[in-house]
C-alpha cells in the first residue's frame with residue numbers, strides 16, 4: 001500500500017492542508033473525508049496510484065460530494081428508469097433484458113503516459 005503526502009488548499013479559507021493518505025494502485029482507490037485544519041470545512045477526496053510500476057504518481061479527485069455516492073445514486077436512478085421502461089415494453093409484448101454492471105469505471109491519465117481507470121463498486125440494487 002502506498003502512503004502519499006497529500007496536500008490541498010482549502011477552497012473556503014485557502015489554508016494549505018497536508019496529511020498522509022493511502023493511495024492504492026488503480027483500479028483500487030481510497031475515499032475519505034477531509035477536514036480543514038484551520039476552518040473545519042469538510043470535503044472529500046478519492047485517491048488512486050498510477051498502476052505503472054516505474055511511476056510513483058497518484059491521481060485524486062476532490063469534491064464536496066462523495067463520488068461513490070454519486071455513482072450509487074446514479075445507478076439506482078438508472079435501474080429504476082430501466083425497470084419502468086422494461087415494464088412498459090412488457091405491456092406491449094416486447095422483451096428486454098439488461099445486465100446491471102457492478103463496477104463503474106472512472107478514467108484517468110497519468111503524466112507518465114499511462115491511461116488507467118479506477119473502479120467504483122456499485123452495490124447490488126436488486
Ligand SMILES: [Zn+2]
Pocket residue numbers: 010011012013014015036037038039040041
Ligand atoms: Zn479551511
Ligand SMILES: [Zn+2]
Pocket residue numbers: 050051052055056057110111112113114
Ligand atoms: Zn504514472
